[in-house]
Amino acid sequence: MHDHLDDDKIWANSGDSHLVEPADLWRTALSPELADRMPRSEFDLERGIETIFVDGQSFERRIPKAFSLRDHEGNGLGERVGRGNDPVLRLEDLDSEGIWAELIYPSIGFWMSSIHDPELLAAGCRAINDWAIEFQAHSSRFVCTATLPLLTVETAVAELERAADLGYRAAYCSVAPPTAEDWTDPVWEPLWATLEETGLVLGYHIGTEPHDAAGFHGNYYRGPGGAILNYMETTYGGQRAVAKMIASGVFDRYPGLRVIVSEGGATWGPFVADRLDEAYRQHASAVRPTLSRLPSEYLYEHVYASFQHDRSAPAANWAMGWRNVCWGSDYPHLEGTFGHTQKTLHELFDDVDPATRRRITIETFEELFPHVPAAPGT
Numbered sequence: 178m179h180d181h182l183d184d185d186k187i188w189a190n191s192g193d194s195h196l197v198e199p200a201d202l203w204r205t206a207l208s209p210e211l212a213d214r215m216p217r218s219e220f221d222l223e224r225g226i227e228t229i230f231v232d233g234q235s236f237e238r239r240i241p242k243a244f245s246l247r248d249h250e251g252n253g254l255g256e257r258v259g260r261g262n263d264p265v266l267r268l269e270d271l272d273s274e275g276i277w278a279e280l281i282y283p284s285i286g287f288w289m290s291s292i293h294d295p296e297l298l299a300a301g302c303r304a305i306n307d308w309a310i311e312f313q314a315h316s317s318r319f320v321c322t323a324t325l326p327l328l329t330v331e332t333a334v335a336e337l338e339r340a341a342d343l344g345y346r347a348a349y350c351s352v353a354p355p356t357a358e359d360w361t362d363p364v365w366e367p368l369w370a371t372l373e374e375t376g377l378v379l380g381y382h383i384g385t386e387p388h389d390a391a392g393f394h395g396n397y398y399r400g401p402g403g404a405i406l407n408y409m410e411t412t413y414g415g416q417r418a419v420a421k422m423i424a425s426g427v428f429d430r431y432p433g434l435r436v437i438v439s440e441g442g443a444t445w446g447p448f449v450a451d452r453l454d455e456a457y458r459q460h461a462s463a464v465r466p467t468l469s470r471l472p473s474e475y476l477y478e479h480v481y482a483s484f485q486h487d488r489s490a491p492a493a494n495w496a497m498g499w500r501n502v503c504w505g506s507d508y509p510h511l512e513g514t515f516g517h518t519q520k521t522l523h524e525l526f527d528d529v530d531p532a533t534r535r536r537i538t539i540e541t542f543e544e545l546f547p548h549v550p551a552a553p554g555t
C-alpha cells in the first residue's frame with residue numbers, strides 16, 4: 178500500500194556519505210602507543226570549539242551551531258551521528274530519507290592526512306580499512322572508500338591492493354598529497370596503474386588537504402566573512418586535484434581510471450573544462466605533456482561530481498552536457514540533508530525533466546558502482 182507521500186518519494190543514491198569512527202577504533206586495533214597518536218576529537222560545548230589531536234599536533238575549529246540543538250525526537254544532533262555506525266539504524270534512516278546506495282567516506286579519519294610517520298600511517302590505514310569493510314558487509318547498499326597511506330607510493334599501492342582483495346570498490350586520496358611530489362609527479366604512476374588494474378573508483382572528498390599542504394587555505398581567513406570564505410576555499414581542492422591529473426596526462430595513460438569529487442558542487446566541472454581547453458589551445462607551445470585529446474574530454478568522461486544543496490548543479494547536466502553529475506546526502510554529517518532530504522530533492526528536481534533527474538539521482542552512481550542493487554521503483 179502506498180500513501181500519497183510514498184508516491185511522491187524521490188529515491189537517490191548518494192555520492193557523499195560518511196561513517197563516524199567510534200572513539201575506541203584505534204585502541205581496539207593498534208598498540209596503545211600507536212593508538213594515542215591517531216586522530217581524535219574533543220568537544221568544548223561551552224566555547225563551541227572542537228579540538229582535533231593527531232600525532233602530537235592539535236587543530237581547533239568551531240562546532241556548528243546545530244550540534245547543540247535537539248531534533249524533534251529530543252535527540253541531540255551530535256548523538257544522531259552514532260546511528261550512522263549501526264547498520265540497522267542507518268538503513269532505517271536511509272529508507273525514511275529516500276537515500277538508497279551510498280559512497281561512504283571516513284570522518285575523523287580524514288585527519289590522517291596530517292600524519293608524518295609512514296609506519297604509523299600505514300598501520301592506521303590497515304585498522305580503519307579492516308573496520309570499514311566489516312561495516313560494508315552489512316548491506317550491498319554500502320560502498321565504503323579505502324584509506325590509503327600516501328606518505329610513500331609503495332605503502333599506498335600495497336594497501337590499495339590489500340583493499341581490493343578485501344572487497345573495496347573505491348578508495349580515496351586527500352585532495353593534495355602529504356608529500357613534496359604533487360599529483361602531477363611521475364612518482365604516483367604505480368598508484369594510478371594499480372587503481373586502473375583493480376578497477377577501484379578514486380574518491381576526492383573536499384576539505385581533505387593535509388593541514389600543512391602547500392596551497393591549503395583552510396582556517397586562513399579570520400574576522401568578517403571568515404567562515405564563509407574558509408568554506409569556499411575548501412571547495413577548490415577537488416578541482417585542483419582532477420585538473421592536475423588531466424593536465425599531466427594521467428587519463429591518457431590510464432584510460433580506465435574514474436574519479437569522483439564529493440561534496441564540491443557540480444557546475445565547476447564545465448567551467449574548469451573550458452579553462453583547461455583554453456590553456457591547452459592558446460598556450461600550446463608551452464604545454465607539456467601534449468595530450469591525445471582535449472582536457473575537457475577527459476573531464477567529461479573520467480571525472481564525476483556529487484553535490485547536495487547546490488541549486489545550479491542539475492543544470493551542469495541538462496544545460497551544460499556533463500553527464501557525470503550525481504547527488505549526495507553527506508549523511509550523517511550535520512551540514513548534510515538528513516531530516517530534509519525529500520524537501521531538498523523536490524526543490525532540486527521537481528522542475529527538471531525525468532531523464533535528467535534519473536541520471537543524477539540514480540544512474541550516474543550505478544555507472545560507477547554497477548554491483549549495487551537497483552533503488553525501489555527504478
Ligand code: MN
Binds near residue numbers: 193194439440507
Ligand atoms: Mn561529505
